[in-house]
Amino acid sequence: MMPLSETGALGADGVLLTAPLIGFAFGWFLERGGLGDARKLTGQFYLNDLTVFKVLFSALVTAMLGAFWLDRVGLLDLDLVYLPETWVLPQALGGALFGVGFVIGGLCPGTSCVAAAAGRLDGLGVVGGMLIGVASFNAVSGWIQPFYESTSLGAVTFADLAGISRGMGVAIVTGIALAGFAVASRIEGTRS
Amino acid sequence: MTRLHPGLAVVAAALGLAAAFDDTSPTYISAPALAERIMRGDATLRVFDLRSLADYNELHIPTAVHTTVDELSRTPFTGTETVVLYQLRSFDAGARASATSSLRLKGARRIYLLREGIYEWIARVREPRLATDATPTERAEFERATLFSRFLGGVARTNVARSEVPAGYWTADVQLPAARSGAAESKALQAVLQVRRRGC
Numbered sequence: 001m002m003p004l005s006e007t008g009a010l011g012a013d014g015v016l017l018t019a020p021l022i023g024f025a026f027g028w029f030l031e032r033g034g035l036g037d038a039r040k041l042t043g044q045f046y047l048n049d050l051t052v053f054k055v056l057f058s059a060l061v062t063a064m065l066g067a068f069w070l071d072r073v074g075l076l077d078l079d080l081v082y083l084p085e086t087w088v089l090p091q092a093l094g095g096a097l098f099g100v101g102f103v104i105g106g107l108c109p110g111t112s113c114v115a116a117a118a119g120r121l122d123g124l125g126v127v128g129g130m131l132i133g134v135a136s137f138n139a140v141s142g143w144i145q146p147f148y149e150s151t152s153l154g155a156v157t158f159a160d161l162a163g164i165s166r167g168m169g170v171a172i173v174t175g176i177a178l179a180g181f182a183v184a185s186r187i188e189g190t191r192s
Numbered sequence: 193m194t195r196l197h198p199g200l201a202v203v204a205a206a207l208g209l210a211a212a213f214d215d216t217s218p219t220y221i222s223a224p225a226l227a228e229r230i231m232r233g234d235a236t237l238r239v240f241d242l243r244s245l246a247d248y249n250e251l252h253i254p255t256a257v258h259t260t261v262d263e264l265s266r267t268p269f270t271g272t273e274t275v276v277l278y279q280l281r282s283f284d285a286g287a288r289a290s291a292t293s294s295l296r297l298k299g300a301r302r303i304y305l306l307r308e309g310i311y312e313w314i315a316r317v318r319e320p321r322l323a324t325d326a327t328p329t330e331r332a333e334f335e336r337a338t339l340f341s342r343f344l345g346g347v348a349r350t351n352v353a354r355s356e357v358p359a360g361y362w363t364a365d366v367q368l369p370a371a372r373s374g375a376a377e378s379k380a381l382q383a384v385l386q387v388r389r390r391g392c
Binding site: 149167171178 | 201204211
């Protein structure tokens with residue numbers, strides 16, 4: 001029964017050993033997919049290269065369908081999978097800040113590590129900026145705490161909020177993703 | 193685009209479409225939401241306690257009826273009821289599928305699970321807690337919980353150490369973290385267990 005980390009099947013040491021392996025695999029696939037290149041990443045904002053959108057949405061849909069059906073056949077207990085909590089305004093502001101940083105730096109946190117590991121100076125620069133951001137947040141976290149903890153919705157999902165079944169939520173997101181892929185391919189086709 | 197991509201898209205579409213027709217996914221209800229329904233005398237509400245009879249006799253949610261999954265599979269429903277199931281803590285995938293499938297076969301349509309079972313009821317309705325350094329949002333939620341607690345014969349507690357009230361606990365339908373870990377009991381569950389140990 002999965003998740004192996006929560007059911008204790010891996011043990012504490014197993015979890016610690018598995019985490020870097022998954023991290024290295026994630027980084028390797030990002031690099032091989034060309035996502036350590038800032039020009040490729042920022043291409044999505046100018047609609048001339050939508051690789052990032054397609055790669056990340058593919059990963060999202062694969063994980064979502066896999067998790068849903070593994071739970072359905074009893075191999076995974078989705079209730080044991082950590083569900084991050086939602087704070088609407090803080091996360092909206094954080095998302096906007098993230099987007100601005102992404103456009104300016106050309107890289108996001110994961111891909112900046114990949115770029116830095118591949119020896120790219122821009123990757124090192126973004127990793128440095130990210131660390132400065134982490135330290136700055138830590139320094140002012142007490143001051144911004146009331147905002148940071150505001151507009152809490154708890155551990156909710158899109159399906160919870162919409163009042164639909166989990167399966168219907170999966171179907172809708174899958175449909176959106178497939179439509180997005182079709183639109184992305186068309187946009188890239190017209191620009192190539 | 194390679195020839196593989198359309199094939200993968202068809203597989204994804206098929207799995208996504210099949211998911212839409214899957215009606216065994218659980219819907220959860222929080223303890224305060226359940227308390228609200230009980231308080232307003234929701235005539236469609238049918239609450240079932242799936243724990244042992246001894247546990248049920250010691251403490252159960254008002255209006256709840258003790259039953260087992262086998263008995264549920266023989267209980268007829270009209271489809272208009274709001275059915276709530278709970279056990280000691282959260283349901284694992286097998287127990288969840290077994291209970292909800294039985295209900296659906298007997299005609300029930302609106303089926304809810306109390307996410308963290310009787311522990312959530314104790315911690316959020318029967319004995320809500322307010323930390324000494326509670327935020328305004330937590331205080332507002334606590335006031336709401338206090339109404340439920342008074343109505344249902346519980347005892348609200350104020351000036352509780354922060355360590356006994358998990359962060360964000362009173363501000364949303366947050367899962368108790370210990371219910372996920374399974375191994376070491378977290379402070380949240382410890383706090384709830386202390387309530388239990390006092391004979392609540």
